[in-house]
Structure formats: structure tokens, C-alpha cells
Amino acid sequence: MDLRRLAWINVVFHVAALVLSWFFLRQGSFVAPEEERLAYLARVPLGWRLGWMTWAACAVLLVAFLLAAHRRTRGHGLGRIAVALTLAGAAVDLGCDFAFAFAFPSLAAEPEGFGSAERITSLLSMCGANGLYSLAMPLITLALRARAGLSTLGAALGWATFAAGVGLAVGGTFESVALVQLCAPATMLLYCGWALSVARTS
Numbered sequence: 560m561d562l563r564r565l566a567w568i569n570v571v572f573h574v575a576a577l578v579l580s581w582f583f584l585r586q587g588s589f590v591a592p593e594e595e596r597l598a599y600l601a602r603v604p605l606g607w608r609l610g611w612m613t614w615a616a617c618a619v620l621l622v623a624f625l626l627a628a629h630r631r632t633r634g635h636g637l638g639r640i641a642v643a644l645t646l647a648g649a650a651v652d653l654g655c656d657f658a659f660a661f662a663f664p665s666l667a668a669e670p671e672g673f674g675s676a677e678r679i680t681s682l683l684s685m686c687g688a689n690g691l692y693s694l695a696m697p698l699i700t701l702a703l704r705a706r707a708g709l710s711t712l713g714a715a716l717g718w719a720t721f722a723a724g725v726g727l728a729v730g731g732t733f734e735s736v737a738l739v740q741l742c743a744p745a746t747m748l749l750y751c752g753w754a755l756s757v758a759r760t761s
Contacts, residue, residue, distance in 0.1 A: 560627070562631070562757070565623060565758070567755070568620060569751065570754065573750065573751055579609060579610035580614075583610045587600045587663070596667070597673065601667045603664040607659075608660045611656045611657070612656070612660060615653055618649040618652040619653075622649045624754055624757075625645045628757050631706070631707040632706040637698040638698070638706075641696075641699035642699075644691045644692070645695045647691050648692045651687045651688040658676075662676075663680075682732065685728055689727055690724070693725050693728060696718075697717060697721045700713070700714055700721075700753075709757060710760040713756030713759075716756055717753050719749045723749055724742075726741070726742035726746075727743055
């Protein structure tokens, strides 16, 4: 697929995932009081599952874009590492997305083990998967800068995505609502800008 088209598909899905997160996912996450999110999830809201499946699609699209971008680097070693990190992150991410979408509404109906399951899955998702994605960003950015003529703006967006992603991982680790709410949209929007820049200049 053409890299520009793939970049725009990434943008559409990531923006859609952010919108769905605002309207349907935050009520069931640790940003809401536990009693409220248990009651919300016990209703098995369709928007909850749709939101997480959209994030799952984003993981697949991220892998597809990194693979396509890596081809522009003509086999640069840093690009290969970035792709490996992204694939590992996506494997973790998809498992967490499906757990959130389909297992958590059932756990909410019998909440004894909900807290520990939520904590582990959130750590794997925000710190594990997102951490791996974040580490991949400066590596693929350096490879594209060296081999594919990535612009200064594109490089800056790659490093900014890395910084915001690290902030999201830290926020998820310590359950900082303010940091997560700041860094999650920042990470996704910066990634979208980076992807468009890569597609335009590489």
C-alpha cells in the first residue's frame, strides 16, 4: 500500500480511537472511581468494546506503517530494531485490548479479582506495549533521517512522540490521571504528525 495512504489510515483510526476513548473508555478505566467503573462495565456497553477494537486496529496499523517506513531505510539496523520492538509491543497490546474488551465486563460482574487484573493489564498496556512503541520511535526516526531524507520537522515529531509516550508509560505505572490524560492524546497526535511527515518526505 502507498505510504501516504497508510499514514492517513493511521491518522483516521488513531483519532477515532481517541474520540471513542473520551466517550466510552474513560468511564471504565482508573480515571473513574472503582464503583462507577464496575457499574459501567457490568452493563457491557457496546462503545467499550468498539473502542478497544479500534485501538487493536491501531496496533496493527502501527506495525504496518513501521514495516513500510523501514523499507525506505534500505535495511538500516536501527530500523530493524524498531520493527522488532513494535512487533513485540503490538503482541502485548493486542492481548490487553482483547482482555479489556471482552474479559473485563465479566470481571466487573464478579469484582473480587477485578482490581488486580485491571492493574496488571493496565501496566502491560501502558508501560509494556506503549513503552516498546515509544522506544521504537527514535530508532526508526534516526534510520529514516539517515537513509530516507526525513525532514527536521519529522525528526522532531519522532522525538516528541517518544517523550510523550514515556510520559504515558510513567502515568500508567503510577496511575496518574493527570499525566495519562495529558500524554495519551499528545502521544497519538504527535505520532499522526510524524507518520504524515514520514510519508511526505521519505
